Amino acid sequence: MDTHVRPTHPVPLTHAAQLDRLAEISVRVGLNLAHGQELVITAPLDAAPLVRRITEHAYRAGATLVTTFYSDDESKLARFRFAPDDAFDVAAGWLADGTAQAFRGNAARLAITGENPSLLGGQDPDKVARANRANSRVNRPSLELITNFAINWNIVAYATPAWARTVFPNESEAVAVEKLWAAIFAASRTDGDDPVAAWAAHNATLATRGRSLNERNFSALHFRGPGTDLVVGLADGHLWAGGAEAAMNGIVCNPNIPTEEVFTTPHRARVDGFVRSTKPLSYQGTLIEDIMVRFEDGRIVEAHASRGENVLTRVLGTDEGASRLGEVALVPHSSPISQSGVLFQNTLFDENAASHLAVGQAYTKCLSNTEGQDAATLAARGANSSLIHIDWMIGSNEIDVDGITQSGDHQPVMRRGEWA
Amino acid sequence: MDTHVRPTHPVPLTHAAQLDRLAEISVRVGLNLAHGQELVITAPLDAAPLVRRITEHAYRAGATLVTTFYSDDESKLARFRFAPDDAFDVAAGWLADGTAQAFRGNAARLAITGENPSLLGGQDPDKVARANRANSRVNRPSLELITNFAINWNIVAYATPAWARTVFPNESEAVAVEKLWAAIFAASRTDGDDPVAAWAAHNATLATRGRSLNERNFSALHFRGPGTDLVVGLADGHLWAGGAEAAMNGIVCNPNIPTEEVFTTPHRARVDGFVRSTKPLSYQGTLIEDIMVRFEDGRIVEAHASRGENVLTRVLGTDEGASRLGEVALVPHSSPISQSGVLFQNTLFDENAASHLAVGQAYTKCLSNTEGQDAATLAARGANSSLIHIDWMIGSNEIDVDGITQSGDHQPVMRRGEWA
Ligand SMILES: [Zn+2]
Ligand SMILES: [Zn+2]
Ligand SMILES: [Zn+2]
Ligand SMILES: [Zn+2]
Structure with missing residues (x-):
């Protein structure tokens, strides 16, 4: 024994x-x-x-x-x-x-x-x-x-x-x-036999998904569903991330526990169409429900909410970058958090129940070859800049996502909320 | 009504x-x-x-x-x-x-x-x-x-x-x-009819005591009692403080709640004799009991304790000023805290039950006309300088204190722990 x-x-x-x-x-x-x-x-x-x-x-x-x-x-x-x-x-x-x-x-x-x-x-x-x-x-x-x-x-x-x-x-x-x-x-996967090993396996799955998206190097994503018809351009040289990642101090860590998303940097000037939120956003004490926004050339030009619209309007007015996207993330509807049916009213959990967007600051780590590039260069590549970074959920089992290749072809990425 | x-x-x-x-x-x-x-x-x-x-x-x-x-x-x-x-x-x-x-x-x-x-x-x-x-x-x-x-x-x-x-x-x-x-x-005088007024009255008493000591402008204090025969020179132009005081931002405040002491700056180079502590000192988690130290020309040249002597020795070795005095304070044995009979093992309370000394940093506020004076000038006047400031109790109902005037006369200040 x-x-x-x-x-x-x-x-x-x-x-x-x-x-x-x-x-x-x-x-x-x-x-x-x-x-x-x-x-x-x-x-x-x-x-x-x-x-x-x-x-x-x-x-x-x-x-x-x-x-x-x-x-x-x-x-x-x-x-x-x-x-x-x-x-x-x-x-x-x-x-x-x-x-x-x-x-x-x-x-x-x-x-x-x-x-x-x-x-x-x-x-x-x-x-x-x-x-x-x-x-x-x-x-x-x-x-x-x-x-x-x-x-x-x-x-x-x-x-x-x-x-x-x-x-x-x-x-x-x-x-x-x-x-x-x-x-x-x-x-948070605390209950299996070996939680540290369970996290290693989960990280491997997310890494595979990110690699596949990086290889296809889409020019844009197209989200379609009830209340949503949105083309999200991706930043030039964008990288998909998810699960464990290496910080610049060399340490490989998992910023979010739990995490189910793969995400990248959208192009701050190439987002067009309209989109509806699929879960309430809890923003520093206020619940913002049924967000409906319209984008033109990357900027939100119209924003409504059935509840908390005044807070939403203020947030989007924080600075120039607050009405542009800093993140786009894909999460299958079958994620354990979504399946729990619990609305946590907390971004850490709810963003892992659904595909989402974030207005505000972009993650430089989701861009290739940034070393030595100044703010103007990063912005020209599409990276947004803002005091804020706020995620809100747009995914559900009614949403289809296509990838638009650099040559303009459409490839299925998600169908009815699941990886295609 | x-x-x-x-x-x-x-x-x-x-x-x-x-x-x-x-x-x-x-x-x-x-x-x-x-x-x-x-x-x-x-x-x-x-x-x-x-x-x-x-x-x-x-x-x-x-x-x-x-x-x-x-x-x-x-x-x-x-x-x-x-x-x-x-x-x-x-x-x-x-x-x-x-x-x-x-x-x-x-x-x-x-x-x-x-x-x-x-x-x-x-x-x-x-x-x-x-x-x-x-x-x-x-x-x-x-x-x-x-x-x-x-x-x-x-x-x-x-x-x-x-x-x-x-x-x-x-x-x-x-x-x-x-x-x-x-x-x-x-x-802390919370229980009277009007605690804010009670504090105003208490502050007035302490102010009167300080004024009287300032008027007499002693050259030194002489402590005598069991295990104690110590002359503490006072800094040139020392000022006695106690109770409410004006901070340099102009606000009159009471740094310690409770407080019963009047205190001033001793001369860092003019302390001679020996002294025994009358209450344990609780220093950052360690109890130091029965401190016995001997001073020569302001410096502690010998230090013992029945418990915690190694911590005491370390503390006194922190830096050059840690083995010299930065404060001398007078508290009557009849102070309410002393009368409670409780050993709080906390300086805020125990220092207000007994007259005390502090090794380490002096209070510049206890010196007159310091404006524009540099560190060397303040040190020459007697103000000590150190990373630490640690109070330890030397008063009891067995301690007599004399004031030594600038002309060398002795005047009674305390007898058997009470104001003379
Ligand atoms: Zn995200
Ligand atoms: Zn985010
Ligand atoms: Zn004191
Ligand atoms: Zn003190």
Whole structure:
């Protein structure tokens, strides 16, 4: 008998064991943290139990220092309730500068998501927009280090009570939290015999898919379905990415846990037609539903929503790049997250249930041969630039996608939401 | 009947009401926060309920942004247990730089104390010392802004379970926490009819005491008692401070809640004799008991302790200024904190139970006419300079203090621990 053999039918894992596995996946797969790296974590206060498991795994992996910034919904809300009006143009630039300095010094970055999706729903949208704009402005340098993939980074989720209540409004809090955890653990692949090996296999599948799209080197994608007829031009020398990737510091990591998408950089000036969102977008506390937009020459020239239209309009007006695309991603409708039927109201999960677009900042890593190219050159190749990057879902089992080759031929890519 | 009249015999306050008063005292008296200021808070995770009350009071007072850095004992301990050896010379310089930038931008600073006094007691003292040194080094710029009183700042306490268990080891955790809260609320003067007015009266008493010492302008103080015969020279042009003071940003605040001391800057080169500590010193997790040190020409030339001597020796060796005095403070033995009989194992409280000395950095605010004077001039006047500032208690009801006038006369200042 070999003590290293794992049982074929393991006993169901306890919550504590699953949480520890999520922490291990985050550190070993998500971040692939290297000996000697610092780690900077952001997390809701409720997520302290996961932060502690991650902190231990990080130090075991050789981290020199783990610094966690906790956020607290109640304190955040107090500002909108009680602060003077001039407060909302203020942001902690000093903290953003410090964080960017950490990343430039090769600190890894981990975000634990679990915020209440509707926290700021009842607050003055003007204050919310001003606060977001002030934050985006000061965080631009560190956001660029993330979007340019200078360092290894990861996002994982924690089932906070406020989030769970929003996702399962008809359940008691305890049941809602339990259901949300079950969905998070399943989507994050914590429950198999060997979660690290399961992630390696999943990464291999996504890599194969990306390679096939790179070989075909489409000029554009054509999305068709109810309310949607959209041609999305792809950037010159675009690259498809998905699953594990090498950051510029040489570390191969999995930025999103879970992830099901392959994605690339669209051409900021070559998007035309109209498109309808297939899932609500939860944007910093506001739910935006039934987005319908029309593009001309890459720019959104018309935007509507059945709910949250004013927030949508503000977001698109953040800057010149906020009304152009920075990402296009393909996710089959059969993805486990889509099949769970849960609307998480959290981009990390919902974007992995459906093909999607993002307005705003593009990922330079999704372009070939960028070294030494300046901003103007990248823009001419099609890479968009903005303070924001916001994903919204346009995929479903009613959407067909064609690839348009450089010579103008159409090739089926997806049919009724599945790979063709 | 006037609805503004407060009842003469108020009903005992609930815990929530006392906590809210502590928050109000911290914001209105401790910080005296001004409209338009940012506020930076550090706090143990357990203190979230007080952070939330303080955050609300801060925004009501006109704060633009409250940023809280939570610390977690368990995560801190994980580093000493699991991190590689080379981790302990690393500190978050990027965060220290950011914080200093916030203070230079006139952010106010609030520290909530409540850490477990013996958290690191069982850890490798070498690692603890290296980690402290690395932290002190990067935090020097922001520490200097605090010690030079560039901005309004405040420390208050929160009765965490770990701290309460250390202070009341023979009680259940619930009883220990309740007892510690009672002691904190009493010392912080939360329970009278009008706590803000009570603080104004207390500040007036301390100001009178300081003025009297300033008028007498002693050359030195002479401490005598069991194990103690020490002459502490005072810096040229020293000023006594205590209670409310004006920060250099013009805001009059109360840095310590509670406070009972009047204090000034000793002369770094004119301290001679020997002295024994009268209370244990809890230094970043280690308890140092029965300190006995001998001074020659201002420098500690011999140091012993019945417990924690190795940590004491390391601390005194941090840098050149770490073995010289930066503060001398007088506190009557009848101070409410001393009378409570509780050994808090926390400097904020224990230093207000007894007269004390601090090794390390001096307070420039305790010197007259410093404007335009460089470091060499300040040092020649007697102001000490160091990465550290650590208070340890030398007062008791067995200690007499004389003031030595500039002409060499002795005048009684304290007898058996009380003002003479
Ligand atoms: Zn995406
Ligand atoms: Zn995206
Ligand atoms: Zn003192
Ligand atoms: Zn002191």
